[in-house]
Amino acid sequence: MNWDEFSKWGARISDWAKGYHTTLRDRPVRAQVAPGDILRQLPETPPTTGGAMEDVFADFENIVMPGITHWQHPRFFAYFPANATPPSMLADYLATVVAPQCMLWQTSPAATEMETRMLQWLRQSLGLADHFEGVIQDSASTATLAAVLTMRERALAWKGNEEGLAGLDTLRIYCSEEVHTSVDRAIWIAGIGQNNLRRVPTQGPLRSMQPEALEATIKEDIANGLKPAGIVACVGGTGTGGCDDVSAVCDIAAKFDLYVHVDAAWAGAAMICPEYRHYWTGIDKADSVVFNPHKWLGMQFDCSAHFVKNPDDLVRTLAIRPEYLKTHGADGIINYSEWSVPLGRRFRALKIWFVLRVYGIEGLQAMIRNHVAWAEELHDLLAQESDFEILTAPVLSLFTFRYAPEGAKDLDELNQRLVDAINDDGRIYLTQTRVAGALVIRFQAGQVDATREDILLALEVIQEIARDLR
Structure with missing residues (x-):
């Protein structure tokens, strides 16, 4: 061509x-x-x-x-969104045309320096403290892995990478049942082992880690000669939107000198609206935070914002500096490949710049506020239906429900058939999850072009197909 x-x-x-x-x-x-x-x-x-x-x-x-x-369909109500706005697409097109490899400052100075500034813009937009510095990762999974590796090295006095894990302390990581499975995978890859991930019981409508149970579990491990390394808290868990009490978790972590990573992959975007920041009260006490602009801010996959309080710990965990990767004659520069697991890096900051300049913070706030309001309206209407039960109330724009007509025997089987029939119909897309062992249907609004009519259509489709099943 x-x-x-x-x-x-x-x-x-x-x-x-x-x-x-x-x-x-x-x-x-x-x-x-x-x-x-x-x-x-x-x-x-x-x-x-x-x-x-x-x-x-x-x-x-x-x-x-x-x-x-x-995934860009206005009636995509499954999983979480992976939004791509027109300015984001154009930015990625330009980045593809120029095709830079942005692993070091010297291989693309504009990409590095724009990444620095764009993470500062995002930090300010979320109301995070100035002590956080940011890096763009490909996904929240990678950010969580980087955090777990940092927990490991910090707890082992930086011996893990050099000596291997054999013969060193057995580490423990703590989380709730609401965290994403990326935490489990990070534990595997970090060599810590699934059995050393301690899941703490949850409480309350937000299904947050019980602080007393967390502290008791940590003390139990110490008494058994094990080494606590860190805690992964979640804000807006994937299943039901569960949110840990970040402030309480960080206070407990401080007692034992533990690293706290907060996974806010979806819900973090909503923190550009000050009225939603109560979901992560105490966030400035955390050691690292991740959220995905590619979910709810329209900045096109892949684009994950990873903020860290102490970049030196992250760099000490991940950086390797052979001679061919050194930048000579320039002090104080950032090479973001030393903040990431991969060496190669794409020019992801460009789409953040385009989207923020085209929509502005106010435009993105309006979109998110609409999604939350419309999802709450749908929840309220569904709650009035006698054949349906609400299992978890809305956290932002996410809630769960199930079809439970009088006399129905196997509700798990019935609701799975309902989800499958809805998705085969094609007008909307939903997925299922489990709450207290029960299979339930999950609704989440977040596609950038969705209207109130798109979201309320879900009620009509759910009712119609449920009637046909009955």
């Missing part, structure tokens, strides 16, 4: 993108294909000669698109 063809196809794909996004409401939200449908249409061997872009694009539309679940 020459550059004239590139220009032609760039314009054509831009027009296609406009058409795709402006007609999304006409498509089923979840891909309506069976396992293997796409694979059977793809040749088993690669082409030996090149072909026309016209044919490639036709196959994209005919083979790929039927197998796409539309």
Whole structure:
């Protein structure tokens, strides 16, 4: 492909993108294909000669698109959103065209210095204290892994990376049942072991870690000759939006000199609205915090903001400086690859800059406030339905419910059938979770283009399909 063809196809794909996004409401939200449908249409061997872009694009539309679940659909109410706003797409397009490798300051000074400033902008937007410094990770999972590795090294007096874990203290990490499974995976990768992740009972409507139980568990481990290393608290857990009492957790951690990492991957974005900051009261006491702008701020996956109180501990845990990665003749620069697990880094800060400049903080605040208000309205309407039960009240725009008509025997089986039927219908997309062992249906509003009508349509669809099942 020459550059004239590139220009032609760039314009054509831009027009296609406009058409795709402006007609999304006409498509089923979840891909309506069976396992293997796409694979059977793809040749088993690669082409030996090149072909026309016209044919490639036709196959994209005919083979790929039927197998796409539309995460940008205004009625995507499953999981958490992975929003992509137009300015974010354009920024990523420019970053792809320039294609820099941003591992060091000298390999892309603009990317490094913009990352520094954009994390400062985000920190200010969330009301975080000035002592936090930030880095963009690819996901909250990677940020949590970096935090767990830092907990490990700090607790082992920085011996783990050098000596390996054999013969060193057995470490313990603490969390609640509400944390994301990325915490479990971080424990595995860090070599700490699943059995050394202590899950603390929860309490109250926000399903937060019981402070007394947390402290008792830590003391029990110390009495048994084990070494507490850190605590992972959550704000806006994936299942039901559970939120730990960050202030209480940090106060207990201070008694035992433990590192506290707060996973606010979804809910952290809402903290640009001051009225929601009560969900993470005490956040400035934490050692690190992560949230995903790519979830609720429209800054396109992948873009995870990781704030740390003491960057030196993170760098000491992750940095390797062979001669070929040194920047000579420049002091005081930041090489963000030393703050991350991967060496290679993309120019992610550009989309933060574009989105914040185009929408402004007030525009993003308005979007989030609307989502919360509309989800609460849907919750209130569903709560009035005699055949439905609310299991967990809204945390921001997330709540859970189940279908429980009089006389129904196996509610788990019935609700799984309801979720499957809703998603096969295609007008909305929901997922399930468990609350106190019971299978329930989870609703979360957060797509940037969603309207009040989109969200209230969910009630009509849920009622209609539930009636058909009955």
